[in-house]
Amino acid sequence: MTRTTQQSPLDRLPVWLLALLALALGGLLALALMATASGQVGLADSRLTNIVLPLAAAGCLIALSLYSPLAGFLAWIALAPYSQHIALDLRLGAGIPDLSLSRxxxxxxLLLVITRAALGRRKLRPLAWSDLAYALFLFGLVLSVPQTVYGKLEGLQTILDAYIVPFIALFVARQVVRNQRDLRWLTIVLVASGVAFSLLIIREQLTGEVLLYAREAARYSRSFQKVISLMGNAAPIGVTTAMVIPLGLTLLVQSLQADSSAT
Structure with missing residues (x-):
């Protein structure tokens, strides 16, 4: 990544496009929340949450990605933790793998970045040795699928969601984050996500109510319970929240330095 004063693609997004996408995504999220809360409206409600909303949300994000791959990537990582809870995943029925927002x-x-590189509009950053080591690790995981007690299809889906999709996210991030301005946008989105997770954690500890997850939390004591809101497990949400603390401190230091320089 180069240290440069070059503008990020997000800095050049026209105001009308940002407003339109914000209204569209806001409306979709509102519909998703209302449909999820109503629950028992019937077949129309089921079609809304299982088909219409996921396709509409995917369409908005794909359109945003075509205009700016960085913007599409940031929207993806911001919405991915909530997609299964607010009707953004396309559920195809029993026996058919779902098309989640992340998938x-x-x-x-991934296809967009590779296509742009093939057309000469973008130069791909080379893979590192760690990427090749990770590919060998994935190969070993795939070989272990026949031994799973949960079934081959379930095993493959677990590997896809837990290992392959995050690797794709890392690869795409390397290609679309090109300068310091892009990195700042990424940092802001990650810190905002961490703040949202922190609010969920604090609320669950104070009230005992689990949000965005349909299971009761296990209590360790009368005043302390295992956090399962959103992700169903305290480990991933705790690790994710802890990882953004250095990023938040970095933004704070940069902001203070900018203020001192201005004065």
Whole structure:
């Protein structure tokens, strides 16, 4: 990544496009929350949450990605933790793998980046030795699928969601984050996500109510319970929240330095 004063693609997004996408995504999220809360409206409600909303949300994010792959990537990582809870995943029925937001947008962004490179519009950053080591690790995981007690399809889906999609996200991030301005946008989105996770954690500890997860939390004591809001496990949400603390401190230091320089 180069240290440069070059503008990020997000700095050049026209105001009308940002407003339109914000209204569209806001409306979709509002519909998703209302449909999820109403629950028992019937077949129309089921079609809304299972088909219409996921396709509409994916369409908005794909359109945003075509205009700016960086913007599409940031929207993806910001919405991915909530997609299964607010009707953004396309559920295809029993026996058919679901098309989650992460699967759809991850695959689209990967193809978009590779296509732009093939057309000469973008130069791909080379893979590192760690990437090759990770590929060997994935190969070993795939070989272990026949031994799983949960079934081959379930095993493959677990590997896809837990290992392959995050690797795709890392690869796409390397290609779309090109300068310091892009990195700042990425940092802001990650810190905002960490703040949202922190609010969920604090609320669950204070009230005992689990949000965005349909299971009761296990209590360690009368005043302390295991946090399962959103992700169903305290480990991933705790690690994710802890990882953004250095990023938040970095933004704070940069802001203070900018203020002192201005004065």
């Amino acid at each position: 759809m947008l991850g695959a689209f962004l």
